[in-house]
Amino acid sequence: MATADPNFIHLSSPQKENGVSESPGQLDAGALFVLKSRGSWLHSGYHLTTSIVGPVIFSFPFALSLLGWAPGLLITTLQALITFYSYNLLSVILDHHAQLGKRQLRFRDMARDILDTPCCLGVSFSAPSVWGNIYMYIMVLAARVRLVPSATPGQTVVINQLSDLAGPRWGKYFVGPLQIAICYGAVIACILLGGQSLKFIYLLYNPSGKMPLYQFITIFGTVPLFLAQIPSFHSLRHINLASLLLVLAYSACVVAGSIHIGNSRNAPNKDYSIKGSKENRILGAINGISIIATTYGCGIIPEIQATIAPPVKGKMFKGLCVCFGVIVSTYFSVAISGYWAFGNQSQPSILSNFMDENRPLLPSWFLLLTNIFTLMQLVTITVIYLQPTNEVFEKWFANPKMDQFSARNVMPRLVLRSLSVIIGTTFAAMFPFFGDIMALFGAFGVIPLDFILPMVLYNLTFKPSRQSIVFWANTLIAVASSALVAMGALASVRQIILDAKTYNFLLLQPYDVDTMASMPIDMGTRQKLVMMSNVINANMAAKLYVPGGGRGFECIEAYYPPIYELRRGYG
Numbered sequence: 001m002a003t004a005d006p007n008f009i010h011l012s013s014p015q016k017e018n019g020v021s022e023s024p025g026q027l028d029a030g031a032l033f034v035l036k037s038r039g040s041w042l043h044s045g046y047h048l049t050t051s052i053v054g055p056v057i058f059s060f061p062f063a064l065s066l067l068g069w070a071p072g073l074l075i076t077t078l079q080a081l082i083t084f085y086s087y088n089l090l091s092v093i094l095d096h097h098a099q100l101g102k103r104q105l106r107f108r109d110m111a112r113d114i115l116d117t118p119c120c121l122g123v124s125f126s127a128p129s130v131w132g133n134i135y136m137y138i139m140v141l142a143a144r145v146r147l148v149p150s151a152t153p154g155q156t157v158v159i160n161q162l163s164d165l166a167g168p169r170w171g172k173y174f175v176g177p178l179q180i181a182i183c184y185g186a187v188i189a190c191i192l193l194g195g196q197s198l199k200f201i202y203l204l205y206n207p208s209g210k211m212p213l214y215q216f217i218t219i220f221g222t223v224p225l226f227l228a229q230i231p232s233f234h235s236l237r238h239i240n241l242a243s244l245l246l247v248l249a250y251s252a253c254v255v256a257g258s259i260h261i262g263n264s265r266n267a268p269n270k271d272y273s274i275k276g277s278k279e280n281r282i283l284g285a286i287n288g289i290s291i292i293a294t295t296y297g298c299g300i301i302p303e304i305q306a307t308i309a310p311p312v313k314g315k316m317f318k319g320l321c322v323c324f325g326v327i328v329s330t331y332f333s334v335a336i337s338g339y340w341a342f343g344n345q346s347q348p349s350i351l352s353n354f355m356d357e358n359r360p361l362l363p364s365w366f367l368l369l370t371n372i373f374t375l376m377q378l379v380t381i382t383v384i385y386l387q388p389t390n391e392v393f394e395k396w397f398a399n400p401k402m403d404q405f406s407a408r409n410v411m412p413r414l415v416l417r418s419l420s421v422i423i424g425t426t427f428a429a430m431f432p433f434f435g436d437i438m439a440l441f442g443a444f445g446v447i448p449l450d451f452i453l454p455m456v457l458y459n460l461t462f463k464p465s466r467q468s469i470v471f472w473a474n475t476l477i478a479v480a481s482s483a484l485v486a487m488g489a490l491a492s493v494r495q496i497i498l499d500a501k502t503y504n505f506l507l508l509q510p511y512d513v514d515t516m517a518s519m520p521i522d523m524g525t526r527q528k529l530v531m532m533s534n535v536i537n538a539n540m541a542a543k544l545y546v547p548g549g550g551r552g553f554e555c556i557e558a559y560y561p562p563i564y565e566l567r568r569g570y571g
Contacts, residue, residue: 030395033404034387035105035306036232041315045322046240047233047304048087050384052323053247055193055374056295057331058254061338061346061353066288068274069339075292076335082451082477083296084324089454089474090301091316093461098312105306106391107299107449108176114457115175175453180392182299182445183385184424187224190382192428194220197375200351204364204371214429220375221425224382228417231404233387234307236380243380244326250373251330253366255337257354261361262341268353271343283491290443290488295331297446300388389420443488451481 039047064072090110097104097113104110195217202209202216230236261267274281298304305316338350347353351370354362390413397412398404455474458464464471 027400028395029398029400029409030391030393031105031306032400033394033398033409034232034391035303036234037306037312038234038309039237039307041308041318042322043234043237043240044304044308044316044319046237046244047307047384048298048301048319048323049247049326050236050240050243050377050380051298051300051304052296053244053326053330054190054377054381055250055349057251057334058338058349058351059291059295060331060335061258061342061350062348063288063291064335064339065342065344065346066274066284066291069272071285072288072292072335072339073332075289076331079292079296080324080327080331084320086451086454086477087298087301087320088317089458091305091320093454093457094302094305094316095313096461098310103306103310103312104302106176106388107179107302108172110302110457111175111453112172114460115169175449178445179299179449180388182449183388184420185445186299186385187382187389187421187424188427190378190385191217191221191224191425192431194223194375194378194382195428197371197378201368201371201375204360204367217429218425220378221421221428223379224386225418225421225425227379227383228386228390228421229414230383231413233303233384233391236384236387239380240384243377246373246377246380247326247330250370250377251334253370253373254350255333257362257366257370258334258337258341258350261354262337264361266356266361268342268345270340271345272339273344275344283494286487286491289484290491293451293484293488294443294446296327297450299446299449300385301450303387303391386417386420390417393417393420443485443491447481447485447488452478452485 060076064076066072067075093110093114094104102113104113195213198216198220199211199213202211227239230239262270274284276284304319305312308315308319334350338353339346342350342353345353351367354360354367360367393416394413397416398409402408455478459471459474464474466472
């Protein structure tokens, strides 16, 4: 006999069409204050672009140098198609639940409602014995997506109660914490990159300057400290529009700079072969694939769709089209122009290639403009990835029954959001190779959230036939992404181990100059240490330089290494 689920809110037809599931009084403070549903599909396009497209695109030429022309462009194209497909699946799932009258606003809401609730929710079954009850409980836990056969008369086990016993495990203990870790890690990484970008600008006009990196990181961190107080995700729409324009601006600068250098008299030799031993080529290819995959990562698709005003059906697809229009125009142009100009000499950041042995290959004002555009966009990325933690803070500490701007709600918001940025800035200053750690987080977090979980959620929600193309396409993408997680994790752990050998964790800073100079390390590691050091200067660069060897300044985690300062010390 069917029974009603007390946790499911039944709505009238007009409410379902508008995607409304709960009255404002029933929403928690996080959903009510941070995830306000007032935006348009165009606003979602701005949010999507800011959350996906960033200075990581400067690593595309380097990724192509690890893969070659044909494999690199093929993987970049396939990843773009898979990403669009995956994000659209998430949008379709969210639209479906909104039409049913239970709109999901967060990733953990999706995991709770789909992974932690059997599809037979609301149907009662009973068993004539304790063993029958145990059997039914196991069936619910092991086969949540299957419709349990009709019960015989006299059975008395209620599936809803069994679901409550199972508890919201996936949403509460896996998806939610994973998303928070990824987003907060992105905040730390952006603050670190912002500090490195500020230092690059500083050294461009003051090559003998001795300000340490952590001071620039601290200066950069003050900007998101203020912007973090913006109350809701929807309030960022104008800032994220500016972010979209900044992406187009610095991408155009990079493309123009690459083409100019590639056609100049000082153009480097264009060698597109993949160098190194067989083992290094294989590891490099894995690294290249991981770089390309993670550059498409987002991790906050449900939260972005939550900002759209009802009815939501079809709006996210339009926003995705706006976002991927920007992706296609920037990713491919930067990748192709950069790899064409520098070939297998492409650095982990294409900006590093804009410096010659002892001078910039482009006018200083051009490099300054490019870095200012990049710096400003990093601020917007930092703020958008603070939203999941802001939402959690509001849910835990704000009172949804009081006004959003009442003293009762403003004071906790001000303190907690400020602490969030301050702690992130501190971590960025403490760990100059945090990019390696983020690569590991990306392997374990971004890929599962963006390329595995959507396939699983779609198959569980719509249950496509096992003979259908959709089922097998989703399964294939999930399996391939799982393999990429394993390979990317191994490569990331290997890089962290290599970096940790030359890092003083007790002092939470790189080793001093004399210690590094005496280390039996190779050329590439020595140069990386110089770039990471908080006491970098020209004399140090000269002291640590060892002629010959290596491909040059390989520093994957540092998008803005002070190449000019380093090279003037021994040019």
